Every structure is written in C-alpha cells, then in structure tokens.
Amino acid sequence: MRRFSNAALIALVTTATIQMATSAWAVVPSDKLLPKTTKGYVSVPDLDKLLKSWDTTQLGKLMADPVMKPFTEDLKQQIRDKLSMSQEKLGISWSDLRRTVGGELSFALIQPERKKPVAAADKKKKVAPVPGVLVLLIDVTGKHAEAKDVLAKVHLDMTKRKATKKTEKVGKTELTIYTLPKKKGEAKPRQAIYFLEDDLLAGGDDLAQVRAILGRLDGKAKGTLADVVAYQTIMTRVNKAAGDLKPHARWFLEPFGYIEAVQAASTAKKKKGKKILPILKSQGFDGIKGLGGYVNMKADRHELLHRSFVYAPGVNGKRGPAKDRLELAARMLTFPNAGDLHPQDFVPGTAASFGSFNLDMKNAFFASETLVDAWIGEEGIWKEIINGLRDDEDGPQIDIRKNLVDQLGQRVTVITSNHQPIEVDSERLVVMLKIKNAKAAKIVAETIAKAMASDPEVKKRVYKGHIIWEIVEEEEEPDLPIVDIDDAGAGLLNLDDDLDVDLDDDEDVEEEERVIRNSAITVAHGHLIIASHIDFLTQVLDKPTDVEGLNVARDYKLVAKELDKISSKTRSFRFFSRTDEEYRVNYELMRKGKMPESETLFGQLLNGMFGDDKSDELRIKKIDASKLPDYQKVRRYLGPAGISITTEDNGWFVTGFTLSKAKP
Secondary structure, three states: OHHHHHHHHHHHHHHHHHHHHHHHHOOOOHHHOOEOOEEEEEEEOOHHHHHHHHHHOHHHHHHHOHHHHHHHHHHHHHHHHHHHOOHHHHOOOHHHHHHHOOOOEEEEEEOOOOOOOOOHHHOOOOOOOOOOEEEEEEEOOOOHHHHHHHHHHHHHHHHHOOOEEEEEEEOOEEEEEEEOOOOOOOOOOOEEEEEEEOOEEEEEOOHHHHHHHHOOOOOOOOOEHHHOHHHHHHHHHHHHHHOOOOOOEEEEEOHHHHHHHHHHHOOOOOOOOOOHHHHHHHOOHHHOOEEEEEEEEEEOOEEEEEEEEEEOOOHHHOOOOHHHHOOHHHHHOOOOOOOOOOOOOOOEOOOOEEEEEEOOHHHHHHHHHHHHHHHHOOOOHHHHHHHHHHHOOOOOOOOHHHHOHHHEEEEEEEEEEEOOOOOOOOEEEEEEEEEOOHHHHHHHHHHHHHHOOOOOOEEEEEEOOEEEEEEOOOOOOOOOOOEEEOOOOOOOOOOOOOOOOOOOOOOOOOOOOOOOOOOEEEEEOOEEEEEOOHHHHHHHHOOOOOOOEHHHOHHHHHHHHHHHHHOOOOOOEEEEEEHHHHOHHHHHHHHHOOHHHOOOHHHHHHHHHOOOOOOOOOOOOOOOOOOOOOHHHOHHHOOEEEEEEEEEOOEEEEEEEEEOOOOO
C-alpha cells in the first residue's frame, strides 16, 4: 500500500509540475494580448494546416495547374504582400512569416484611445480620428532559430531603408525600435518595434502598443479583445454552430472603427466632398458593433465553409427586429425570416447568380427619411420631395407611399447574367420587387406609366404584351423585337438622375455618367422589375418552362439541399452563385488587359485590393494576365456556392459554402 501511495504521490507531483511548466511556457492566446480597442483581427491557429487544406481545394489545384503558372506567381506574390500587411510597415515578408510560425499567427489593427478626452466644448468640432496601429503576433514554438534569423533580416532591411535603431528594456525583455526617415505627408516618422519573449515574436508600428502587449503576457490582463462583448458574442455564436469543427481562421471587425483607423493612417491625399461614414454613424448604423466568424477549407463536402455573425444589439438592451431595437435610418435593416426564398419560376436557368431576401418595405421607406435629410443636409427635405411629387402641379403628381410603397410585398430578388462577347459592361443585373396582388400590380403599373411622362430619353416599348420603359443613350437602339412607342417620358423613376454619387468628391464634375446604361423598368410576373440592360430583362419576361428555370437546375437544387443541412431553414436571405459564370467577365477582362475599366462589382473590389492609394489611377495594372489560359480550362475548377442568412434578435447569422465542381 505504501509503495502505491508513494508512486501516486510522485505521479501527482510530476503531473502538477508539468502543468505548471506548460502554463508558464505556453503562448497566451492573441485575443488576450490585444487591447479592447482592436478594430480588425485575423487569427490562424495552424498556418501549415490552413495552407495544406487550401492546396486540396479546387481553387488551390487551379493555382497549382501548370497552365496557370505564367500568371500565378505574380498574383500569389501580390496577395501575400497584401495579406501579410507587414512588408512595408514592419519589414517582414510572407516567406519570413511562414518559416517562423510554430503555433498561432495573428494580425490586428488597433485604434489607440485618445491620450486626452475631447473637451465638451470641442465635441461639436470635427476631431480627426486616431490612426490605426498594426500589430503582428507569432507563436514561434520550436522555431526560435528561425525567429532570430528573421529578426536579423529585418535589421538588414531597416538598415537599407536608413532607419535608426535603439533598444529598450521592459523588465527582462528587450525591445528593438527602428525609426524610419519621415516621408512627405506623414505627421511623424514611422516606427517598427519587435521583441522575442519565450515563444512569442511580436511586432508593431507603435511603441506604446507593443509595450502594452508585454504587460499582458501573463494572460491575466483585463480590457482585452477577449473581453469585448461584440467579440465574445460573435465567437460564441459561430462556435455553437461549428460544433466540433475547429476553424482554419477566425476574424473580427468593428466596422466603423476599422474604417476610421485605416483612413486616419493613410497618407493619400484626402478628397473633398461628403463623407458617408459620419452620416451613417449619425443615422444609427453604428449600432452594428461587430462582425466576424470562422473560415474552414476542405471541410467535409465543402471547398470553403464560412460561418459569421453580424452583431447589432439594440439600444438600451432591446431585442427583436431592427425597426424596434435600432435607431433612425438603421431601422431600415429589418429583414424578416419568412418563406423558402427559392427562385421564382420565371428566373432564367442561365442566371450566373441569384439572391432573394425579405425586406420590410414600408418601414424601410419611412426609416430613410432622416438619412435623406442628412445626406442632402437639409432637415425636412425628404418630406418636401415626397409631398412635391404628389402635390406639385408641374410634377408627376404621384403619391409614392400610397401608390407604390403600400402596394409592395416584402420580397426582393436580384439576379445577374453575362452578355457575350465579354466587355467591361457585360455584367447584367435585374432587381425585382414583389407586388402584393394583381390589383396592386395594376396600381403600380399605372404609377410607373404616369411617372414616365415627360422625359425624351425614356422610350416606351412593348415586348410580348409587356410595357417596358427604357432609358437609352441617343445613339443606341436595342437589337430586339420590341415595338417602339414615341413621346414616352420619365420623371420619378429616371435612373439617370442623381445615382452616380461620388462619396469622396462631388466637386469639379465635368459630366455625370449614367450608372445604369440602357436601364429598363416594367411590371410583370407580379413584380416591379428594374434591369440594368433591356436584353436581360427580356429573358426574364420570356417565362421559361420548368426545364429552363433556375429553380429546377441540378446545381441550384444541390446547393439548396446542402444549405438546408447546415443552416437554419428559417431565413431572411438566400444566395446562389455559379462561380464559373460569375467570375467569367472579370477573368476575360484580365486577359484582355481591361480589368482597370471593369464595371463589375467584383472587379471594383479587386481594383481596390491591389491599388496603391492613388484613387485616380486604374488598378490591376501590375498583373500580367495576357498569358492566362482559355477560360474553359479554368471553369472546371469553379463550383457552385450558396449563402443563407437568418435574422436573430441581436443580429444576423450567416452560413455559406462553395462546393467542388469535380465532385459536387
């Protein structure tokens, strides 16, 4: 008995010693090292696992395909530079990151708190936001030699850039501080600060923030990112949905703070004109406190799987629909859960993408009042416009609320398609607003006809019994079997007016361009339909047979079935994408060297991603895409995708995935 007791005691002491040592040596999770003022955050628990999973996806295989080699190396390098976010600021490259990571890798953008609170007398004045601070945290367990080698490379890089170096002791830890020569437009010289403590390599461009991280290494600090309610709520919600599936990456964003921090840190010349961010904040949209989630690659049947939550708690703890819990114009974000939201039978089977969602139309209409007033800068202007449209003897004399808004249901549908041959304006778009019933449809049609009464740029056409109101450029005529009826006009719904809004600069505009060229509007299939191009509208009006509709297409049904498996069947949004069609326009434009002029949404996003803060320059010039293979060799890697969104009492839960084209 004594021998057993002694052995048990030794085992107990040994176990306790190991646990104590492990807790002392283990790197504290990054969300407990970062402050509560963190506005943007990405964490990769295991970089090797993420990259290996990526390589097994269809997109990973596409990038590895020899036919893509002339193009992919340049693209990969640009993506790596953008994702690392540290090559320019901190002097550490993507390849350096890869070889030092032994555990968690994380990036964060912090917006430091003001050293002095804004005085009450100054609160009405414009106070410049505090610039964002970049922080990099790397668990280098088992990679100490590599970490020291990388720090030596950083030193060489900083020396070449003529930075001055000094060191500072904080406790037993040595900070290395590089100060770069001040550039034109910078308020103060840039810095890059590093330390290596136990298994943590940390870097940042603000000395105070790096010092603060050192003070949290025991994992006991309060006021960290892990303590932020928005972050906690989001991670708890997505973790509940993910179950046992551990993420390849986690992310979090406090949207308004992130944008402010990025803009404040930018050295690009500030443009004149109205800024939409402060207007949205003043209208209650800052009630969206955070968004974030989990990302997985090659999870079960999914090439890419993501679960996210948009956290928008109510004012004073209110829960329920956005119209009850949020304030001012933000109340328009009321998306009821209702219906299956499958494609209507007239949605063409050739659509590249389909999205449908529920929107409380009447609430959105009235909630927009304060937003319009704020944007124009005149209180009461919204009511003046609405009343003027109804009462002005020289106007269309249309009651927007009674004859339009009150006649609409709550469903909105958006579909896209691609026009051949591929050009910068090949993407087609149709937006459909559900009308309550046949009587309401008649009222809406009469309202539209009355609105289109005086503008010579609007042509009245008849296509298979449907009256279409088309806004056309004078030199163009549609190559379609459409009857042209002269002397039709436009007033209320002239899509050429006031839509091309430059949010940054509304001065010195020589000529306004139409946002939607050859746009068209009609009432059909129980919907008010607005199209970017009349040729796509006619496809919608050609009500397909069951065989031709998207609702019976094999790939759509496959995605819909999968969505029902992994997401709530109670939803407010449903999206479907044929990525091989949706990406086609941008791919062909890249091959032709026309990507900088792309008018597609995805093209604009890419142009922004790879831009260099010179907003007057066309983007995507740096990638040589002329040797890209024929698109037919690429599309076999691009499978269908789906997204479902469910409205909850304190936000919106999002589930999405992409399936393999090879084995769906």
